[in-house]
Amino acid sequence: MSQTLRVGYVPLADAALLIVAQRKGFAEARGLRLDLVRETSWANIRDKLALGYFDAAHMLAPAAIACSLGLAQVRAPLRAVAGLGLNGNAITVSKALFEALSAAADGDLADPAVSARALRAVVTARKLQKAALLTFAHVFPYSSHHYQLRIWMAAGGVDPDNDVNLLVLPPPFMARSLELGQIDGFCVGAPWNSVAVEAGAGFILHPCCQIVRDCPEKILATRLDGADSDHVDEEIIRSSLRDASDWCADAANHQELADMLAADCGPPVMRGTMERILAGELQIGRGGGPILPDYLCLEPAATLLSGSQGLWLYAQMVIAGQTAYSETGARLAADVFVSGASPRGLERQPQSFAGPFFDAAHVRDFIRRSAPPI
Amino acid sequence: MESQPKIAVVDENPLRAAIIEDGLREGGYARITRIEDTSRLAERLRELDPDVIIIDLECPSRDVLEQMFHVSRAAQRPVAMFVDQSDSAMINAAIDAGVSAYVVDGLKKERVKSILDMTISRFNSFARLRAELKAAKSQIEDRKVIDRAKTILMKAKNIPEPQAYALMRKVAMNENKRIAEIARSILTASELLG
Incomplete structure (x- = not known):
């Protein structure tokens, strides 16, 4: 039966x-x-x-x-x-934040330890300039996306509760909000990072399998x-x-x-985008990109x-x-x-x-x- | 006396939002704000600082509210509830209607209930309205089909209109079908044979 x-x-x-x-x-x-x-x-x-x-x-x-x-x-x-x-998330940042992180980086930005330290430098500089806090979006208070952002930030000495704003946005809104400058970065699951990159809204900074394994x-x-x-x-x-x-x-x-x-x-999710995600060929938006068999497991x-x-x-x-x-x-x-x-x-x-x-x-x-x- | 609670109605469907607002006003609630564009919901709600938020269950921004209330709980500010954890009948009624509500603590339970009752009944009446509209549309559609089938019969069998209609009705009754269904078969047949 x-x-x-x-x-x-x-x-x-x-x-x-x-x-x-x-x-x-x-x-x-x-x-x-x-x-x-x-x-x-x-x-x-x-x-x-x-x-x-x-x-x-x-x-x-x-x-x-x-x-x-x-x-x-x-x-x-x-x-x-x-x-x-397992996995499947990524951290995407606006082009402006990517520029600022690149300028502050003390090594290869592809290394999350380097990018986290660069984030701290950017956050500190913005405080001195009395600029608004950087805002990052994730998908739900109880989500790996939220924790992956926190782990990455804390590794560089950035306090996720006081040094930045964390808020929730529905995934389909992420790319547009990034483009409009309402947020500076986000952590979301596949396919929404790729959708944002393909729309030219920002760059993928880290696939989250580089932040947390498995x-x-x-x-x-x-x-x-x-x-x-x-x-x-x-x-x-x-x-x-x-x-x-x-x-x-x-x-x-x-x-x-x-x-x-x-x-x-x-x-706006296209078949080609999904195909690249399944193959682990993540387009990060600034030429090439690593092949990550574990991006979405x-x-x-x-x-x-x-x-x-x-x-x-x-x-x-x-x-x-x-x-x-x-x-x-x-x-x-x-x-x-x-x-x-x-x-x-x-x-x-x-x-x-x-x-x-x-x-x-x-x-x-x-x-x-x-x-x-x- | 408890002052008027501030109510935010978050609904991307302007027609339904208007119906809810009217209902709440008739029920004596005057401080109502409609939010139809949800792209910057967190910001709008922070500015507004409402006591009750009524939101369409299909709105993806429900998760935005979860985060807002989560943060305010951590900061020891008023606690939010999905209606009331213990009142599962109420939650069921709300979900059936397609509405969810976030209520800031400190509002009397009876008032919350009356606001929500009102909203649920409005959501339901909106759904009914839409069903009726659909039925009315299909009625008009049926009438058109019947008229066209009638013309075909009149020409094919060289009979006057009342007789053509009577013929369709008789066949419909014999076959236990609706006249519109018979009329559709006539149109299909005429297309195939035509």
Whole structure:
């Protein structure tokens, strides 16, 4: 008998596994009908999942933890069924800020340690000139985008809470706001950095896989209490997503996948843009660009979860001042990720470029050593 | 007495925003501002400093509000709620209608409820209005199709208008279909055979 799973998602490159599992029949082949519902905001995704309008959702990994901890507007215990992708974000800056960073750089700007120090120099100079604070946009308070910006800034000695303005903007608004000078930079997921670069609005400064290695990005989340009613075997969901992931990992399918994703996002997202993203050939807007196989990781390993991924994200929430550390909180955060944990320890573990090294056994110590310099 | 709460209505659909504003005014709320351009929403709202924000659920800028309230919570300023965490029936009603509301703490619960009730009923009546408009449009469309089919029948069978109409009605009744459907079949057939 066929089972139906109603899944909310936001049209982005990392909705690929869900879209492929549905369109290429991988879910159907296992007796699972995926009913995909487009949403326009992460707040909608959270509320509709929490209230039972969705059985599952394409969700920002930290947003699922925040919802479980009751930090969000609506409280509901959630858990991750599977990962939907690693990485995929990038930091893009306006041409003017890029010029200023280049002038202040003490080395190769492609190195995030160099660019972060340059940012500090620019921030200090602007303070002396009594110029307005630089403004950076991200997509949601509980998002890896937000934490990646903070990690990068803090590495250069920039206080993300006082030295710059951080605000949220819907991804389709980013390029235009950058062009109009309303913001100086942003961190957003694929394809929106590429869209901004191709529109000539700015330059990609860093793909976020250079800021945080193997960052858990989106997960398929479900309610903890959702399992009793209309039980859908989670192993079937995971297997369907793994099949989809095998298909996505095959470069021979990238053209078809790019077509599907570009059509799903709608204009101004072009097929060619998606194709380059899938190939890791990121156009950064100032000649060439590195080939980054890990820019957006949809391969089978990206579907695997571990409690320590949840702990790393929880640590970022504490460092950002969004919650105070507690043993209970840490355990809840890890638990969100545990139900879908891989048995063989093949999952990837995030590590930031600036350190300190993250060891899931010593989370408090990690938080203490990561605290931004005063 | 509690002073008049300041209400911001964030909706990119000007028609619906106007209907909501009218409703709230009729309900005795006078301090209402409509925001239709959401590209600089955070800035507009900071200037306005409203007590209640009503926002269309389909508006991507909902996430902008999440951040604003998140920051104000950290700064120990008034706490925001999605209506009220405990009132899930209210949240359900709001989501069904397609509206979400952010309420700054300190406003009496009854007032929030009446504002939201009003908004939900307006959102619903707007949806109804749109459905009726669509139905009216398709009625006009049907009439046109029936008229054209009638002309074809009159010519083909050399019969007067009332008889052509009666014929279509009879076939529709026999086949348990709408007259418009029969008329469409006649048009299709006439195109194919024509």
